[in-house]
Amino acid sequence: MKIAKTTIKDVAEKAQVSISTVSRVINNSGYVNAETKHKVMEAIRELDFEPNPLAKGLGGGKSNTIGLILPDITNLFFPSIARGVEDAATVQGYTVILGNTDNVAANEESYLNVLERKSVDGIIIAGSSSDGSRIQELTTSGLPVVLVDRTFPSLTIDSVTSDNLEGAYLAVKHLVTLGHEKILFLGGGTNISTTQEREQGYLKALRESGIPINRNLIHYGDYRFESGFDRLIEVLEKGLPFTAVFAANDLIAIGAIRAIQSRNLHVPQDFSVVGFDDIFWAKLERPPLTTVAQPIYRMGMIACELLLDKIKLPSQQEPRHIVLKPDLVLRQSTAALSL
Amino acid sequence: MKIAKTTIKDVAEKAQVSISTVSRVINNSGYVNAETKHKVMEAIRELDFEPNPLAKGLGGGKSNTIGLILPDITNLFFPSIARGVEDAATVQGYTVILGNTDNVAANEESYLNVLERKSVDGIIIAGSSSDGSRIQELTTSGLPVVLVDRTFPSLTIDSVTSDNLEGAYLAVKHLVTLGHEKILFLGGGTNISTTQEREQGYLKALRESGIPINRNLIHYGDYRFESGFDRLIEVLEKGLPFTAVFAANDLIAIGAIRAIQSRNLHVPQDFSVVGFDDIFWAKLERPPLTTVAQPIYRMGMIACELLLDKIKLPSQQEPRHIVLKPDLVLRQSTAALSL
DNA sequence: CACTTATCTGGAAACGTTTCCACACATGGT
DNA sequence: ACCATGTGTGGAAACGTTTCCAGATAAGTG
Numbered sequence: 001m002k003i004a005k006t007t008i009k010d011v012a013e014k015a016q017v018s019i020s021t022v023s024r025v026i027n028n029s030g031y032v033n034a035e036t037k038h039k040v041m042e043a044i045r046e047l048d049f050e051p052n053p054l055a056k057g058l059g060g061g062k063s064n065t066i067g068l069i070l071p072d073i074t075n076l077f078f079p080s081i082a083r084g085v086e087d088a089a090t091v092q093g094y095t096v097i098l099g100n101t102d103n104v105a106a107n108e109e110s111y112l113n114v115l116e117r118k119s120v121d122g123i124i125i126a127g128s129s130s131d132g133s134r135i136q137e138l139t140t141s142g143l144p145v146v147l148v149d150r151t152f153p154s155l156t157i158d159s160v161t162s163d164n165l166e167g168a169y170l171a172v173k174h175l176v177t178l179g180h181e182k183i184l185f186l187g188g189g190t191n192i193s194t195t196q197e198r199e200q201g202y203l204k205a206l207r208e209s210g211i212p213i214n215r216n217l218i219h220y221g222d223y224r225f226e227s228g229f230d231r232l233i234e235v236l237e238k239g240l241p242f243t244a245v246f247a248a249n250d251l252i253a254i255g256a257i258r259a260i261q262s263r264n265l266h267v268p269q270d271f272s273v274v275g276f277d278d279i280f281w282a283k284l285e286r287p288p289l290t291t292v293a294q295p296i297y298r299m300g301m302i303a304c305e306l307l308l309d310k311i312k313l314p315s316q317q318e319p320r321h322i323v324l325k326p327d328l329v330l331r332q333s334t335a336a337l338s339l
Numbered sequence: 340m341k342i343a344k345t346t347i348k349d350v351a352e353k354a355q356v357s358i359s360t361v362s363r364v365i366n367n368s369g370y371v372n373a374e375t376k377h378k379v380m381e382a383i384r385e386l387d388f389e390p391n392p393l394a395k396g397l398g399g400g401k402s403n404t405i406g407l408i409l410p411d412i413t414n415l416f417f418p419s420i421a422r423g424v425e426d427a428a429t430v431q432g433y434t435v436i437l438g439n440t441d442n443v444a445a446n447e448e449s450y451l452n453v454l455e456r457k458s459v460d461g462i463i464i465a466g467s468s469s470d471g472s473r474i475q476e477l478t479t480s481g482l483p484v485v486l487v488d489r490t491f492p493s494l495t496i497d498s499v500t501s502d503n504l505e506g507a508y509l510a511v512k513h514l515v516t517l518g519h520e521k522i523l524f525l526g527g528g529t530n531i532s533t534t535q536e537r538e539q540g541y542l543k544a545l546r547e548s549g550i551p552i553n554r555n556l557i558h559y560g561d562y563r564f565e566s567g568f569d570r571l572i573e574v575l576e577k578g579l580p581f582t583a584v585f586a587a588n589d590l591i592a593i594g595a596i597r598a599i600q601s602r603n604l605h606v607p608q609d610f611s612v613v614g615f616d617d618i619f620w621a622k623l624e625r626p627p628l629t630t631v632a633q634p635i636y637r638m639g640m641i642a643c644e645l646l647l648d649k650i651k652l653p654s655q656q657e658p659r660h661i662v663l664k665p666d667l668v669l670r671q672s673t674a675a676l677s678l
Numbered sequence: 679c680a681c682t683t684a685t686c687t688g689g690a691a692a693c694g695t696t697t698c699c700a701c702a703c704a705t706g707g708t
Numbered sequence: 709a710c711c712a713t714g715t716g717t718g719g720a721a722a723c724g725t726t727t728c729c730a731g732a733t734a735a736g737t738g
Contacts, residue, residue: 007693008694008695017717018717018718018719019695019696019718019719020696020697020717020718020720021716021718023695023696024696024717026695027696029696029697030697030716030717031714031715031716031717032715032716032717033715033716036716036717050456051694051695052456052458052693052694052695053456053458053695054393054396054397054402054457054458054694054695055693055695055696056694056695057393057695057723058391058394058694058696058722058723058724058725063393065436065457072422073412073418073421073422073425074418074419074422075418076415078418079413079414079417079418080413082412083412083413083439086412086437086438086439087439095438095453096437097404097434097435097436097437098425098435098436098437099425100422100426113389114434117389117390117391117392118392118393118404118434119391119392225619225623258623280564281620284564284593284597344724346724347724347725348724356687356688357687357688357689358724358725358726359688359689359690359726359727360686360687360688362727363686363687365725366726368726368727369685369727370684370685370687371686372685372686372687375687390724391723391724391725392725393724393725394693394723394726395724395725395726396693396725397692397693397694397695397723397724397725397726679738680737680738681736681737682735682736682737682738683734683735683736683737684733684734684735684736685732685733685734685735686732686733686734687731687732687733688729688730688731688732689728689729689731690727690728690729690730691726691727691728692725692726692727692728693724693725693727694723695723696721696722696723697720697721697722698719698720698721698722699718699719699720699721700718700719700720701716701718701719702716702718703714703715703717704713704714704715704716705712705713705714705715706712706714707710707712707713708710708711708712
């Protein structure tokens, strides 16, 4: 029933050499005579031999597998990261194990444990609500980790992110240039670095423009459509005056637009709205959404390449922090403030 | 540097029993005295022991890992499947390796090979363009496989799908009931089972209603927005008369709506449009899209449960084909044909 | 009471690799 | 001629489990 896999032993016999020699050929390690090497390669080819990764992993070696931990693959933004990671991994012969945490710290921790036990060679993680202490633990214990999209300020670990502060600054500055002063900030979860950094960018743009900061205009929720919709309705009902919205991601922004429209108000005539991410649906929204574009797929790729570098050369070098430049994409959801 | 993991041996020493006994306790196999069992459990708890899955896999056992092969995780429909699979897997202590094929047969094949070598315990696959012979090979060689969403008619392998024919039938019947007769069919790739089955449903509904079938109204492309948009523009430019569109998925349907609107025509006043899938954005479209809802997440879960069943009881039983019932969701993209 | 059968346990082989160690043989410098 | 060094190879331990086999004891059967 079960296919009899050819093992290193078969190859050794066929090539008339020892198992050790075959192993050396496979791993390109130690000394092997060119002729012997050729003989072994030949045998490998003929027998169609593929080393068993499990056994490889056991013998103190590597599993050629990395873990990818995301909040929720269902959430529009993350598939692109996942795709970037996987594509980069495949090129180098690595395979990706996926885990969703739903932003629940306990899930994150349990996944971290599973992956450690599975002997993955490294982990890429878009951190959820935990404080990241477990992550630090892992890296110091020798397991390479790189943070993607979301960071933990306290951790000294490789990371790949966008310049969230700069992106937000650009967005809000744009609104200010259009004459807006009462600008609503709609954030995601407060414990997520991207929300914090984008809020900082928002504050910086206002301060720099001499606009007083009104804490009543700063609201949080999560990174989903419903959050944007609900927050905006609340603000509308409280009667807080504002003329523009800067949302911490596109889903929130689109939720906000729909909320505004549900009250028979108009974007951008009554309110200007800017998002963040530039997901596929941003340009399809009506009006098409002005937003800050991040190279999401590239973030995934770069994170993976960083990780693979670390795996291959575990020289304890300084952690690297790659920060990608975001771009403001002007579309039709923003307009000059009408007097 | 490296954390010294506790092994089964440590547990055995601590509990004053043999390694074999510990193994039996862990796997709930063979005879173990209740008292001994308790002692071992205690030791396991105290030492915080977790069996090493690699070693487990080596000892002729299982890797507790399954492979999931999808066309493209970036394509809106598949994240839900992935999520369903992962959630079901996690519950039972399994872990998921993800692979994207971009509908390229060669990629699919190479992933199949990688997964086989990785000694995954089973594979779930939404087949790409290949004919599936490699898949058949795998199953007959003893590796459990279940097909999800897309099937290969020639293969006798477990599968989980929607009743695509029925769903399409419902959708088109609905259009017919509204008075439409010239109904455009916009399919995905012709070699994909879902396109074929949905086309069958379309044809059945027309036949049953005594409406002659016009091959000029049947078009294919792929399952993306752009495909729907482009096909519809083409049809419009050819001047083919039609009053309604049945699209093989929501992305195509939304593309079609946008194409119609780009020519200053209106949905549903000028054309009715029905989609398939009921993705998140369907209800946000303007007008909200009438579509055939599939339980995508559940399809993933069920596929995974089926697979895990097979893994646990490899009794060579008849392949099971689970077909889920789709539901027509009426929204505002369809209206009675105005005379 | 002798004999099967069920319950319980430990020893050791096996899984497929990597890696450490030891040995053999050249080579070249003194 | 001698020794350090570089090159090439095989044997065997180690990785952490599962599983098979053989004993040992207890319990039931005629």
